[in-house]
Amino acid sequence: MLDSTIKAQLKAYLERLPGPIELVAALDDSASSTEMRGLLEDILDCSPQVSLREDVSGARVPSFAITRPGQAPRVRFAGLPLGHEFTSLVLALLQVGGYPPKVEESVLANVRDLAGPLNFEVYMSLSCHNCPDVVQALNVMAAVNPDVNVTTIDGALFQSEVAEREIMAVPSVYLNGQVFASGRMTVEEIVAKLDTNREAKDAARLAAQKPFDVLVVGGGPAGAGAAVYAARKGIRTGIVADRFGGQTNDTLGIENYISVKETTGPKFAADMLEHVKQYGVDVMNLQRVAKIIPASEPGEMIGVQLENGALLQSRSVVLATGARWRNLNVPGEEEYKNKGVAYCPHCDGPLFKGKRVAVVGGGNSGVEAAIDLAGIVAHVTLIEFGEQLRADAVLVSKAKSLPNVTILTRAKTTEVEGKDGVVNALHYEDMATGTTHRIELEGVFVQIGLVPNTDFLKDSVTLNRFGEIEVDAKGHTNLPGVFAAGDATTTPYKQIVVAAGEGSKAALSAFDYLIRSSVAEAA
Template identity: 55%
Template sequence: MLDQNLANQLRQLLGNLQRPVELLTTVEPGATDKVSQDTLALCAEIAEMSDLVTAREAEGDERAERSPSFTIRAAEDHASAVTFAGLPMGHEFTSLVLALLNIGGHPSKAAVDTLEQIKDIEGEHRFETFFSQSCQNCPDVVQALDLMATLNPNITHVAIDGSAFPDEADERGVMAVPTVFHNGEDFGSGRMTLEEIIERVDTGAAEKAAARLAEADPYEVLVLGGGPAGSTAAIYAARKGIRTGLVAERMGGQVNDTMSIENVTGTSHTEGPKLAAEMERHVNDYEVDLVKSQQAVGVTTAEQEGGYHSVELASGATLRTRSLVVATGASWRTMGVPGEEEYRNKGVTFCPHCDGPLFKGKRVAVIGGGNSGVEAAIDLAGIVGHVTVLEFMDSMRADQVLQDKLRSLPNVDIVLGAATQEVLGDGSRVTGLTYQDRATEEVHELELEGIFVQIGLVPNSAFLQESGVELTPRGEVVIDERGATNVPGIFAAGDVSTTPYKQIVVAFGSGSTASLSAFDHLIRTSAPADQSAADTAAGTKVVDAEDEPTDVADTVTSK
């Protein structure tokens, strides 16, 4: 069932089990379908890898609601259990491994206070998550809910492969993954962190978190954003031994949505979620105050605030800092037409890798004829029934090799000069769209089940609109070669800025540049009077402009 490499890795990891684990299979008697047979084979193979793992057929009340499926539970007290309906392979294999380890007593790496908060959650919470094996965002949600079910007997979780249960997915209106149901009701779609889920389930969690953050001392460098630019900026600041904070709505940022990365020098190939996890681990190697699942909604500059830049968070908390690095990245650009928001995750989606398997055999449209749009259409053509590519301009913008491949596919139509007008639906899901032929102004209607939007990115800079920080007409933060904005002490890096090339390696470099420039700013300016004494007491030397080293370049160069 598992290739030799995966089998060897899993066998080694199972050596961390501290208590017996049972795998209970629920498969219909005599079932010969591939998923059922693979479920039995997978559980049997895992059981052979460790003396602490046994596999057997579930009996009576032990049987899961769906077949084929299997439940992982603690063999001794049955207190901890999670269920996989369908096969947790592809990106979900890591979820399977972590479920085995967590239920087998291997401690989670989540923060201690987070683990205690999970244990204290009251009430009954039944979670179901629909995933696809090709979805890179699904594992975060599946693993978060599996951990919660492992730690709290009031919480249960079933992870369901949508391709193995297409009728149920269709009946419940699942048109994007991950889609989570809580006690039978729609809980949400898309990537969610453990902290975000806890906040929604644990009443008052948001208020508690805001209160803790509000009590934080001012930072010397505060970074907004946890992608390549933000993570690098935080690492460079922390290496200087100064008080550093990082606020991230989602660690890794857009990197999480990238399937294959082959242009990071020194790493011939990696995947987005893996790189995002490695960046977070690297940040945690240093003394960085990591504030996750928080979003900046406003900035007040030091000139207005009396010495400190202030960042207001969506939770209501306010953080203060002497210097600020904005590295909030960018988000998918939307079409801005009627029906788009109403049917988001109900047929309108932005991730062909994640959601493509849910549209098997169906008709879909891809909006956008650039590289991302054409690549999406090529991928989808191997899964769906038919793809229509709608390009606003009169010619395709994708690389010629991609265009040639697209035009060779028999189930793809290309419409040029097409302006999407409206997303159509029946109230619960997409049924089609209308577009206008820009040459003739004639309006056409397409019958569809899915719409994949691939028209570029928009900078995440709305929270700076009232700050006085200069933005371009399209919302990019204007910076100079040092990453400095027009506001002293505020810097920017990565895709949110005017850095010309939106690439991961460019973001790494711009993050370090902005952070080093922020440090340079600190040594050239005096700390506010109310913090100087505290900094001195804490052992942090505050260097006034008059005490500036002769060669500043030596000060800001890091090995």
Template identity: 60%
Template sequence: MLDAPLAAQLESLLGKVTSPIELVSSLDDSPKSAELAQLLDQIAGMSALVTHVRDGEATRRPSFLIRRTGTDIAVEFAGIPLGHEFTSLVLALLQVGGHPSKEAAELLDQVRNLEGDYHFETYFSLSCQNCPDVVQALNVMCTVNPRIKHTAIEGSLFQDEVDARQVMAVPTVFLNGELFGSGRMNLEQIVAKLDSGSAERTAAAISEKDPFDVLVVGGGPAGATAAIYAARKGIRTGVVAERFGGQVLDTMGIENFSSVPYTEGPKFAAALENHTRQYDVDIMNTQKAAKLTPAPTEGGLVEVELESGARLLSRTVVLATGARWRSMNVPGEQEYRNKGVTYCPHCDGPLFKGKRVAVIGGGNSGVEAAIDLAGVVAHVTLIEFDSVLRADEVLQSKLRSLPNVDIIVSALTTEVLGDGSKVTGLTYTDRTTDESRKLDLDGVFVQIGLLPNTDWLKGTVELSPRGEIVVDDHGRTSVPGVFAAGDCTTVPYKQIIVSAGAGATAALGAFDHLIRTGTPAEAAAATV
């Protein structure tokens, strides 16, 4: 089942198991059940502390429990957790087997102290790079609080269930039978939703922090690099990020970062965070900036207010807030978001197996999405506003060779249609004839570029007509002491390696500013 190198790696990791565990499988006569049984037998043969028992009574088949023998501590997988979920399987084996989680002790204590019974169900796809974070976070919760249960469900193997619950995006999480959330969530975010007072406590703790020398807003390649370069100068450095890694977390494959022939977005983001944590950097995750107030006097402190209400002060600030997927801004798009309207073909494509979908956008991302989806869905219609596709010719040639793809150019999407619970189609205007036309569809994949995350900065720093932060060759903005880097700026070519370089430039520019102003953070606090 597992190839020799992967099996050897897993067998070595299972040496960290300290408590006996049982793999309790619920199987039927399907090929997938036979495949799962083979996998579990192979795992059980790797450690004397692991056994495979085939008498499970779960209604979902194939499925299996990983249970600490003689206890209520267990996690459950419905399906075969390979692909992106193989790491989730490995961590579940280790953590149920007694190996401690690397999550912060304070956060794990919050989980232990949660009162009540919680049964989570997470729908995932093996091609989803966002799903493992959610699956692994909920599995950790099960291992420290036995009143918490979690079943991770491979959506493509339980299509009837997916359709009945109208799951059209992954990861989608249900709690005690009710929708809990959709999209990437980490342990901090999940606990914050369950522990109503945690957000206020966190905001209060953040507001009490001493002023920083450099405060980085954003945790993508630009923000992480800026923090590393600042911290290496020996100055007080902080990072406030809505999600460390930024949009890289949504990137499938990375093949053009020098010295790294191939990696995947979540792995790259984890490496960024691990590298940053090697230095004395105060990382404040799951926090979103809401307001920037320039220093009142030269040498004073810049203030950053967060959506949580917390306030941070710093001698300099590096803005690295990145960009987000551009929306079509047509009726029905937001109403049916995650109900058929989606922005990640890799994550959500498997949920549309055998269905009809549209891809909006004829650039590289749109054409690549259409090619990928054509191998999963019944039919793909690619819709492009321009009169020609803008993707590389090699991609266009591949797309045109596929028998289940139609291409419509000179088309303006005007509305996403639905029945109140899910997408049923869309309308578009033929720009050559001005006629309105309708397509019957089950899903719409939007791939029309990026927008900078700078709405909160309007009226504070100079922005370009496209909303990008205007910077000079040192990363300086129009506000003294405020620098910027990455996809949120006017720097051309929105690439990971370009953003990383710009982050280094902004941090060095901030350090140069500190040298020239020479005002200690503690003294400057008195001027605010």
């Protein structure tokens, strides 16, 4: 099942097993069970610490569980965890066997405190780059808390379940039989969702924070760059972020960050966090900022009010709030999100195998999505508002060459239609004639760019008509001591490398501001 190279790597990993583990297989005579048996036998060959037995009682077939001998299984894979999920398999083998997960002890303590039973089912696709993060997070929880059980289900293998539960986006997580969440989540985020008292506890903890010299709002490349450059000056630095890593968490591959030939978005985000923490930056993750309270006069403290009620104070602030996917803002979009309306063709494309879909957006991301989906779905309709596609010529040429791709330009999407809780059609207006049309389909992928995360700044910082923070060449905003960087600003070219550089520049400007403020106070 596994080639010799992969098998050798797995053998090396399993040498780290602290104790014995048992694989419990639920198999039959099907082809998929035969493949799974081959995988399990390969794992068995890689370590004398691994044993195998079969037990089909109460389990999906084919599936296998990982447990310690004599214990009830808490981690199960219903499907072959290969592709993006192979790392999930390796980590599950090690962690169930007692190998410590790379999760902060404070987070693990919160996991151990969770009361169960907590029975999770996570539906994934092997092409989804977000799914492994959720699978691995839940498996960590099951490894350290006996009240947590996790079953990872390959939606392509168990299509009847996917259809019955009307799952049209992955990862989709069920808890005790009910919908729990959809999309990428970390252990910290899952625990926060389960802990109903989290906000009150966070507010009390954060309210006790001492004032910062530089407080960065946002944890993407701009925020991380600002934090590293500020902390290296030896001043008290903090980051408050809704989700550390920002858009990079949802990026499939990064191949244009200088000196890093190739990496994935989630790994890039994890590396940024490790780098930031190396300098002792106080990272306050999963926190949303409600407003900025300007200093009463130059040199006074700036307030950062959080949605949970806590007030943070800092001598200077760097706004690096980034951007998010732009919505169509048409009837039906919100209603049918994850029920046919999707934003990640790599993650959710396999769920639309053999179906008809539309991609809205004629830039690089939209045309790339149409090309990728054309190899999976029955037909793709690519819809662009402008007179021509805006993507690179090589992508446009490829899209036009595909027999199952129809390209519509000067077409304005006006409605997403649904029936029985799922998408069944898209309406658009022909801008040349004014006539409206209806396309029968099962999925709509929205790829129309980004919108800055600046809604909370409207009453404090000057924004342009696109909602971007207006900054000068050094990252100054209209407020003394408040700087900004990255995709949320008027700086052109929304790229990771540009954002990181702009964040670093904003931190240097903040440090210069602090020096001059101190000199002025002394004078």
